[in-house]
Amino acid sequence: MYKFYSLLAFSLFVGTAVFAIVKPGKPSSKFYEIRIYHPMPGKYAEIVDRFRQYTTKIFEKHGMENIGYWTPTDTTNKELIYILAYPSREARDASWKAFGSDPEWKAVVAKTEANGKLVDHVDQIFMTESDISPKVKTGTKSPERTFELRTYTPAPGKLDDLLARFRDHTIKLFTKHGMTHIGYWITQEKDGGQPKLVYILAHPSEAEGKAHFDAFRKDPTWIKVKEESEKNGPLTTKVESIYMKPTDYSPIR
Incomplete structure (x- = not known):
């Protein structure tokens, strides 16, 4: 009888442990926004500096969490x-x-735009955290890293399949090939269209990031996974990549 209960307890423990391992992580309930500022001609350095001196601090004052600031390589x-x-x-x-109605911000705008507007237009991307994402953490590493913003447009009806491939295979293979995971998000499209997958990786440098992806694409495991997962057609219609350097005031560096 003692052996029976010992075996039962062990079985329950193992079952619980396995469940804990395979259970998807619970994504944060935070709401995220990517903002891409396109400066007026000749105003690039000024808009970057305005964030350094003023904007990030006023964001914090109004309950906005600064995650990261980058400029393209x-x-x-x-x-x-x-x-x-x-x-x-x-x-x-x-x-x-x-x-927008803060007198402090209005004074900053008046001061910094005395000789003309700094921003031509702003692109916005609204997102929520995916359950495949690690916890998004700010912090710096030395030496300074290069970051890569990647946007995947899924084929119609293929978002769940794409996420499953990342969950079961891609993320592990990225790690195998020396890529650091920063965050994975799902977009909220204004027109109610199919969401996109957006994620950020960190690399020691742009050259090493590209070398990592070359090795990833040639990996026999990835070749097999891609072939099997796309028996009924590609999972994406478009993949976009932007390599970026963090600003000196970015919380993630």
Whole structure:
């Protein structure tokens, strides 16, 4: 009888342990936003500096969480790319309303735009955390890393299949080939269209990031996984990649 209960207890323990291992992580309830600033001609350095001196601090004042600030490694691409996090979509809207009417911010705009506007236009991407994402953590590493923003447009009806491939195979293979996972998100499309997968990886350098992906694509395990997962057609219609360097005030570096 003692052996029976010991075996039963052991079986329950093992079953619980296995369940804990395979159970998907619970994604954060935070609401995320990628904002891409396109400066007016000749105003690139000024808009980057305005964030350094003023904007990030006023964001924090209004409950916005600064996640990361980057500029493309392709210096012909004059953009500032950053991510903010909020407790919810409603909190996001309230924070931006308060920010826009803040006298401190209005004074900053008057001071920094005395010789003309700094921003031509802003692109916005709203997102929620995917259950395949690690916990999104700020912090710095030395030496400085290069980051890669990747956006996957799934084939119609293939988002779940794409996420399953990442969950079961891709993420492990990325780790195998020396890539560091920062975060994985699902977009919220304004038109109600199919969401996209957006994620950020970190590499020691752009050259090493590209070498890592070359090795990943040639990996026999990946070749087999890709072939099997795409028996009924490709899972994506478009893959976009931007290599980025963190600004000196980015919480993730």
